[in-house]
Amino acid sequence: MRKKWSLFLAGIAWVAVLTQYFLMVENRVASVGETTIRFFSFFTILTNSLVAIYFTWWVLQHKKGNPSILNKPGTLTALTVYITIVGLVYQILLRPIWEPTGIQLVVDELLHSVIPVAVIVCWYLFEDKSLVSYRQIPQWLIYPLIYLVYILIRGNGSGFYPYPFVDVGSLGLSKVLINAMGLMALFVGISALYIKVGKSVRRNQ
Template sequence: MTLPARYVAALRLLAALTTVVAVAATFLDTAGRGTVNPFNFFGFFTIQGNILAAVVLGVTAVLGLRGRRVSPGLELARAATTAYIIVVGLVYNTLLTGLTGGVTLPWANTMLHVVFPLYCLVDWLLVADRGAQPWRRLWTVLVYPVLWTTVVLLRGATDGWVPYPFLSPTMGYGSVFGYVLLIAVAFIAAGAAVFGLSRVRILTVPPAAETPGPGWRAA
């Protein structure tokens, strides 16, 4: 079955914009209840993962609406951010649901932890407008989570702030590194699933006819 490319792009752009609105609404709601430390608010992987996935998906959507092809680099970035948002959904719904704090707006919480992760997974699974991701690039999925974890551990050891209780130094570093290992495995597993699904062809999208850039002229 073939899907109209512009419809796919429009739906992706709507999902990305709604996610950005959910993040902004969460920030404003938090600020309305007291002083917000932006380093803490944006320190949560939930927030970062949603922003990254929304930006990459949004750029992909805009290129689709303009009839432009997506580069292999952007496809790889989308594969990685899709893995990130899948982990966000899994970790929240298995480890964090029911805990106090976090996203207090019910609709935004559902959007960031359930709807957008599911949308990204279903879009990647069903819409076959991405190339098969090379297994030799799977390691790139870990780059951003490793950087994020390093910053979190440094903050936990210095100012004591951590985004999630299972990363707190008060639990002991043996426990913390055990969770870090589990998270790394989760990211690799999610990345491997996303890379594997990139070889599935269910709903196809007509390839974009490259739109000439501003400097183009006929030969």
Template sequence: MRAWRENPAAARWWHLVTVLVIAVSLIAQLVLVIQGTNVLVEDGEEAPSTAMRVVNFFSFFTVQSNILLGAGAAVLAANPRADGRRFRVLRIAGLIGISVTGVVYVTLLRGLVDLHGVAQLTNLGFHYLSPLLGVIGWLLFGPWPRFSPRVLVISLAWPVAWLVYTLIRGEIVDWHPYPFIDVGDLGYGRTLLNSAGVTVLLLGVGWLFATGDRRLGDRAGSDDVSRTR
């Protein structure tokens, strides 16, 4: 672990690859969205306007999680030891979001749509590669410690705001990004229950990152102290 942590060149390359995977996936999928040949338009269903499709695309938790993770990785590609209050919130929000994205997709959403070609590749980038790159990159390179309880609480404001936005917008445009929060099909009771389950998952994942951040930071500090003796 120490050898990886002390290799800023390797850290920069890892974070840069993370940014590139996310950027390519976002751009490629956005092109499909604009063309109307994507999973947002079901077979036999009339496609909404281009503007509506684009807004729908950026309303996915998956897309927002990838953007946050990519933004944090871009900062770290420039400075692997980056710090600051805003960076800390951005970093843990991206890590929590992308981890929940991967878990929810694999356990609940995988197999709901039949993907081919470019859409299959972007799906691989969004739901498999970016979660693995994000979490493994954090384990190998940190930086830690960065996540206090206050930072964790602030970072959770984003998924809460996303959920409120999704439910309100869903009522207006009759569209929900995921079947487990589709009020039209499930009703508010089941939707809120599912939302509570996702909230528990977010809290659990956040606690894991905060705990791991503290322990990895303590270990890194112990290594630094031992080398000065």
């Protein structure tokens, strides 16, 4: 059953990410090279790419006892936290200011709604929740912290910020850092919630 879920998630994630890249290149306002860099500056794209890679790996190479970090308890939970944040931020902050149509609408729903929900279901069904610890949360924050540093440094040089709430040019650095701290608090809160729910589910099974 897990292999079928993994195949499904890998498939829709690759289709969504690659289609989004095609659409962005087709509608680019900069060179292909700059557009590609901007494409990979979106947390949504990076995280959905991680989803595609993780579940592709599971389909192709998973073996019991495999020492890879991808096979360790907590990896799927971390991925679920990341993609949950993608969905929440889009639904709460970005959907009201973005009205895609046509294929772009379909791709947006895949990236921000369908895939997050599917990953959450996969986490519920297959993560070894009893072995996931609150002590892992600091490790899970490394990815979003590196991402934040990257987009702020690159934005300072290029003037391009992938999301309005991190646009230093419009908001100022102080406001962006406050927004960033709020997002990091959200990461910690969602991480703790998944661990708490996971432990509760394990006790009741």
